[in-house]
Amino acid sequence: MEKEKQVMEKPKPEKTQYHSTVNRRGFMKMLGFGAGAVGLGATNLHASGFKDLDEMKSSPLAERKLPFWVKEVDEPTVKIDWDNMERFHGPENTLFNPASWENQKDYFDIYNRNIASTKKNVQDNVPGLSLRDRALADANCWGWGGRSGADLAAPWTGADVKANPQWEHPTMFYTPEQYGVPKYEGTPEENSKMLRTAGRIMGAADMGFVKLDERTKKLLWGKIQFENVEKGYADKSKNKFVLPDKDLWAVCSVIPQSLWMQQYTERMSWASSNTMSYSRANIYANRLSVFLRGLGYQSYGGDTESVGRLVGFGVMSGMGEYGRAGILVSPQYGTNIRTVMVMITDLPLAVTKPIDAGITKFCRACKKCGEMCPSGAISMEDEPFWGGEAACQAKGIKGWYMDSKKCYSYMLGGEPDCSRCQSVCPFSKFDEAVMHDLIRMSIAKAPALNGLIRKMDDVFGYGKEPDLSKTPWDLDPMDIPLFGLDESRS
Amino acid sequence: MRLASWNWFWYVLIGFVMGGGLVYLQVKLKEMDLKLIWYEWTLTIVGVLLFMFLGQTFVASFGEFEPRAAWMSLLFMGLPIVLIGAVVYRSVQKRTRQKV
8 A cells, every 4th residue: 555655656757758650641541551451550540439538548549649859848948937927918908909009109100101111012013012912912811801791701792891900901901092003904814824823822723714705694693684884783682683794704713622521421521521612612702802802803702602503614614524413523623622613803814715524425434423322313314415494403504414302302301411422423532543643534535445444443442431430530630631621632 | 842741752762772673683684694675674664664553553542541442453453563574584584495
């Protein structure tokens, strides 16, 4: 008993334990080996079903993995005097608030100096501080958080921004007029390149541009009208949305979704991959809208559904091809995109053409989404057909019209939220293996092999229902890609 | 290319292994007084490229959470590699015997 007490009272040595590191790639590979029944011991890393908290804490998964040269210590490396430590009042006491300054004139001198120098840099077109740089900065800094209004999506006429004079940048949300410069001018090609660059930074995987003409205007919602006005407007009480009758372009942005999450259970893939991308699309749309505003141009839409038929615009802008399941299939991302976010602008853009990567042709032979669809909603016809008779559909394309009621009833009728047609599509693959690119090349250039490719997709085990006992909750958090987006496709 | 990642290490390692293997093969062939005919070289190079492709597919498939794809690629690419190796070996062996 005495001995036991001594052991218990023995002071704990300072923890200086170094951690071993398994990076995400290494971990996933080991995980795969484990699943492949190779006894590497790695299976322990993702073993789930702990009996109690102690067991879970003792698991390697419960530890935060640090590089081996970083050690945990009991006290931080900065000296802290806890006896004299004060609680800071709050952010209003920081110098961002003019009231925090003993002499507010000092604050406003800096504030006004900032405005003067920012304006001069914009007027002098200083690289990195020019109009488009400021527009991008505004979009990224405050395109989401700083705008007024509580809705997730931007209003019809673009992000309803409201500058905060007590914020760190006094020229927040300035327009070209406020800077004393004309709106940004570039050739359509330069504008497209600029938008692509900004889009990648703000969250678009790819971007295409469609000029609105008599044909493509039919892809807009029927409630959208054109009027001879300088600027569009919306009258929500009458469900009336107006665009100015002038040259306009549709900016089509591909918002990627997490294939990494998509592979898990149906519920998780729908909620955490598919719909998560819609929320990112809304944030992105606000940013894009603020960017265009900062350049001196109009933007319309911004909600993921506020402009028109997203698959239609996706097809016309070359972001993908029409697939059997009625969804867009991208040559790079497969069906693993949510969504093609469409915004209308008067910034002149160089249009991108539709593409042919052999995808629609492949859909004729594949039918995997149709076979795997638990509701039986996806057409199994060999050839696409003219349809659109149902009220929830529209005529005009020769495609594989699905039985939407079956899909809707299954997806939202109490069964697991479903996005299986996306998960099983042979085009939805990680980009780790070079093999996938060769297959894509073959699909584009040698369609005679499409049937064989579909068969091999099954033989290789792609698109099989995942092991439901293995979910992200059973993995090391640091092995999960940030935002769930896959490194191999960024 | 992300310089901060450790991918470069694998490229360097593969480069050393391939370079070392080539030097070793040349030395061995000289030692044994053997000369490979053009189609034997071609088949050897095809076999090595296929082997590298198999290695990439095998490892990458586990990284993609697709263990079945990894094992299937081993089967579908491993067999041709073995066949190519056997053909080259038999061809060299046959010539050596004729020489003797």
